Amino acid sequence: MFGLDTVVLAIIGLAALSAGALGYGVLYSRIEGDRRAESRVKRVKSAETDRTKANAARDRLNEVNKRRKSVQDSLKTLEEKHKENDRRNSPALKDRIAQAGLKISVRQFYIYSLVLGLVVGFVAFVANGSLFVAAGVMIVFGAGLPRWLIGFLRTRRMKAFLAEFPNALDIMVRSIKSGLPLNDAIRMISAEGQEPVRTEFKRIVEAQQMGLNIPEACARLYSRIPLSEANFFAIVIAIQAQAGGNLSEALGNLSKVLRERKKMKGKISAMSMEAKASAAIIGALPFIVAFLVYLTSPEYIMILFTDSRGHLILGASAIWMSIGVMVMRNMINFDI
Numbered sequence: 001m002f003g004l005d006t007v008v009l010a011i012i013g014l015a016a017l018s019a020g021a022l023g024y025g026v027l028y029s030r031i032e033g034d035r036r037a038e039s040r041v042k043r044v045k046s047a048e049t050d051r052t053k054a055n056a057a058r059d060r061l062n063e064v065n066k067r068r069k070s071v072q073d074s075l076k077t078l079e080e081k082h083k084e085n086d087r088r089n090s091p092a093l094k095d096r097i098a099q100a101g102l103k104i105s106v107r108q109f110y111i112y113s114l115v116l117g118l119v120v121g122f123v124a125f126v127a128n129g130s131l132f133v134a135a136g137v138m139i140v141f142g143a144g145l146p147r148w149l150i151g152f153l154r155t156r157r158m159k160a161f162l163a164e165f166p167n168a169l170d171i172m173v174r175s176i177k178s179g180l181p182l183n184d185a186i187r188m189i190s191a192e193g194q195e196p197v198r199t200e201f202k203r204i205v206e207a208q209q210m211g212l213n214i215p216e217a218c219a220r221l222y223s224r225i226p227l228s229e230a231n232f233f234a235i236v237i238a239i240q241a242q243a244g245g246n247l248s249e250a251l252g253n254l255s256k257v258l259r260e261r262k263k264m265k266g267k268i269s270a271m272s273m274e275a276k277a278s279a280a281i282i283g284a285l286p287f288i289v290a291f292l293v294y295l296t297s298p299e300y301i302m303i304l305f306t307d308s309r310g311h312l313i314l315g316a317s318a319i320w321m322s323i324g325v326m327v328m329r330n331m332i333n334f335d336i
Contacts, residue, residue: 091226093106093109093150094106095223095224096150096151096154097109097150098224099154099157099158099224099225099226100150100151100153100154100157101153101157101196101199102150102153109146109150112146113142113143113146114142116141116142116145116146117138117139117141117142117143118138118142120137120138120141120142121134121135121137121138121141121142122134124137124138157196158225158227160195160196161196161197161200161225161227161230162227162229162258162262163262164193164194164195164196164197165197165229165230165233165258166255166258166259166262167194168189168193168194168197168201169233169251169252169254169255169258170252170255171185171188171189171193172185172186172188172189172251173248173251173252173255175188176247176248176251177248182214182237182247183208183214186201186204186205186214187205189201190202190204190205200221200224200225203220203221203224204217204218204220204221205217207220213241214237214241215234215237215238215241218233218234218237218238219234219238221233221234222234229258229261232254232257232258233254236250236251236254272332275328275331275332276332279325279328279329279332282324282328283321283324283325283328286317286321
């Protein structure tokens, strides 16, 4: 009885399996068609979603590009305006002394220059006995040398500022990303930065304490450090205060731009070094030849200094020499 029931159940199972296989075979094409149709619908929806995302990303990219172009145009316009003002108005002596990092007044500068000129002129008069030579030496050391020294110290301080400024910007970027406000980041540079950046940022903090806001205080940096890099920093702070945005990203981009400008200046200086050496040799060649001729045949060349026609030749030569030096200087100097 048990064996008969097992056979019956097996027959029933096989019959059900056969019926199911037959039904699947009959309905396979319809099921497969529905599945393919559902898959195509999903792909179409996914493509539409991807297209929507792509359009949104493209719109955001276009907006970023438009904003970047607007910022670049603003930077270029403001930089050209500052350059035009600098060409029209040369910095006063008081500003040049401050930019050189000296803590003396204009009156003290004139007093020191006068004392230096008188002392050196007196020494020259005692040594030479010629009043004309003493007057020339006094003018050179009393009026020329102090101003040249101010220019030298000013240029050196500007170079030191350019070398340290990108590092200060990187510190500000890290401080802002860590959650500190811009005021605290500027105070950190004014307390822990390197000279002369520390002194200039300390003046920004002092200007804020006097009641100025951050953009106005940063705008004063360009009057003390007349460099394009300082101008860029003030413009970035002003634009961020007006339009908002990611300040850490803007300062990071500015730091990268400043480093790239410095690298480009180094490359151009290395590439133009051969031309500068050639210009120096060509410029010094007439003096070297004249000196060698004087050593070998002094009577032959002294006529240039004793005869009026020689004076005329020397004057014309000096003019043409100056023109040649200026042309070569303009050919080998590049502005970035």
